[in-house]
Amino acid sequence: MAFNWAGCWALFIKEVRRFYSVAVQTIFAPVVSSLLYLLIFGQVIVTQTEVFSGLSYSQFLIPGLVMMTILQNAFSNTSSSLIQSKMHGNLTFVMLSPISPFEFYLAFVAASVVRGLAVGVGVLVVGMVGFDLSWQSPGWVLVFAVLSAAVMGGVGMTAGILSDKYDHLAAFQNFIIIPLTFLSGVFYSIHALPTFWQVFSHFNPFFYMVDGFRYGFFMQSDVSVYLSLGISVLFFLGITTINLILLYKGVKIRS
Secondary structure, X not given: OOOOHHHHHHHHHHHHHHHHOOHHHHHHHHHHHHHXXXXXXXXXXXXXXXOOOOOOXXXXXXXXXXXXXXXXXXXXXXXXXXXXXXXXXXXXXXXXXXXXXXXXXXXXXXXXXXXXXXXXXXXXXXXXXXXXXXXXXXXXXHHHHHHHHHHHHHHHHXXXXXXXXXXXXXXXXXXHHHHHHHOOOOOOXXXXXXXXXXXXXXXXXXXXXXXXXXXXXXXXXXXXXXHHHHHHHHHHHHHHHHXXXXXXXXXXXXX
């Protein structure tokens, strides 16, 4: 069966227009929230946290905040779209269209990447203009930004499929996504942590996305950038496999 490019593109555009139509809420509000983190943390704990040599704490913090906004907004895009479609009963009509589960997955994840990058760029522009931030390896920055957004778009799809109502989705976000994001090294280098928390951080897949992304700016990282890339790719392949199985079986989306 030939790939349905027209159907996949139409679904992608539909998802992009969905979040773009409320851009104040989906794009500008997260940018403002991240800048508040920068203002507060950059001033309050600037002398209390060990960071990479030759960097101010604000410079160190900005890539972490950019990646945090990318992760959280990519997750929110797919998860909120799916749960809304399920609650309103229109997901069935999408599933009845001549779009395969893979095309469905690709369109949703691609839209989540667009939203994640749109918010991340907003934070990054302010950081580069106001804090003399520059990137030494744009290639690594782009690779980890896109890959991480795709990963979290996939995670958001899993959460949206498995959730039956908004409460379930909120629990998934509050007890899994937000804690793992905040404990991923966004606000600190893990070398400043006690041994137990350093070990714990290495089991957090979000840590590798943040660390690899930060490497693209400073050519410094807590672990090898290739290790971060490998684990991020494995995480993406794993979550993609899970989602395709759920979609092909129609788990909680065909009833």
